[in-house]
Amino acid sequence: MLKSQISESLDYIRTQTAVVPEVAIILGTGLGALADQVNDRLDIPYEKIPHFPVSTVETHAGTLVFGIISGKKVVIMNGRMHYYEGYSMQEITYPIRVMKALGANTLILSNAAGSMNQFYEAGDIIIITDHINLMGDNPLRGINDDSLGPRYPDMLNVYSPDLIELAYSTAMKEGISAHKGVLVAVAGPNLETPAEYRFLRLIGADVVSMSTVPEVLVGVHSSMKILVFSCITDKCTPESLKPADIKGIIQVANETEPRLTRLVSEVIRQMP
Numbered sequence: 001m002l003k004s005q006i007s008e009s010l011d012y013i014r015t016q017t018a019v020v021p022e023v024a025i026i027l028g029t030g031l032g033a034l035a036d037q038v039n040d041r042l043d044i045p046y047e048k049i050p051h052f053p054v055s056t057v058e059t060h061a062g063t064l065v066f067g068i069i070s071g072k073k074v075v076i077m078n079g080r081m082h083y084y085e086g087y088s089m090q091e092i093t094y095p096i097r098v099m100k101a102l103g104a105n106t107l108i109l110s111n112a113a114g115s116m117n118q119f120y121e122a123g124d125i126i127i128i129t130d131h132i133n134l135m136g137d138n139p140l141r142g143i144n145d146d147s148l149g150p151r152y153p154d155m156l157n158v159y160s161p162d163l164i165e166l167a168y169s170t171a172m173k174e175g176i177s178a179h180k181g182v183l184v185a186v187a188g189p190n191l192e193t194p195a196e197y198r199f200l201r202l203i204g205a206d207v208v209s210m211s212t213v214p215e216v217l218v219g220v221h222s223s224m225k226i227l228v229f230s231c232i233t234d235k236c237t238p239e240s241l242k243p244a245d246i247k248g249i250i251q252v253a254n255e256t257e258p259r260l261t262r263l264v265s266e267v268i269r270q271m272p
Contacts, residue, residue: 002145005051009098012050017042019066021075023268024104026215028080028111029250033257035078037265038067053081053091070269075099082211084189089139093218100222106271107219108264110229112253113207114236116197117181120206122235122252125178125260127167128228129159131213132184132205139214140221149221158220163227170266176259181206183230185213194238208236231256
């Protein structure tokens with residue numbers, strides 16, 4: 001069933017483009033400017049692709065973008081789907097399956113995140129080294145298709161050590177404020193209580209997001225090299241917590257966008 005759906009999505013996309021991407025990219029809230037860096041660009045709306053879910057979040061464009069960035073062929077999800085939108089885990093990660101089938105073996109993701117780490121400031125970029133899944137579900141549940149990936153994927157080096165070091169060294173050279181950290185994923189859409197932030201910090205998380213980990217799990221299942229960037233949009237240290245300002249969060253993401261775009265473009269250029 002899943003493989004036949006992937007084949008139908010692939011068949012349609014191949015009527016629109018023959019590009020075989022090397023890199024798949026998922027752009028998060030307020031971080032869509034990378035799509036503007038694409039040369040020889042082609043956009044395919046999600047709603048035209050068979051079996052593709054459609055984003056309901058206002059800040060997410062909802063197009064699959066093909067083209068070239070820094071000399072490499074890419075496919076970009078310009079807008080992602082979230083579990084809190086009411087989709088299943090399998091639905092929100094379906095595009096990863098399609099991008100892998102298109103030929104992409106490297107997966108780069110970005111998200112907006114809150115920080116429980118007192119040393120991170122709004123506007124900082126975090127290179128994710130590990131994660132904690134507290135979403136209460138997993139996209140790999142159910143009957144496993146061994147042709148798509150193993151029943152029990154190993155999670156030791158989920159985030160590529162080589163890409164992490166490349167991203168960090170590139171950020172230092174470019175003068176971009178970046179840290180390495182651990183991401184925790186929660187279901188959302190509400191933000192967390194002070195007690196929950198204390199708990200998340202206690203169990204070892206630096207930043208919290210409502211996305212990314214399901215996509216990463218399917219990327220691991222698909223044997224893709226993975227690199228994740230979190231943009232710190234608000235500080236969530238329980239001792240100094242303030243009411244959430246969603247407009248302010250999006251503004252910080254937009255202000256961070258040029259630096260993250262420059263960093264990702266340079267990392268792609270240097271990738272082997």
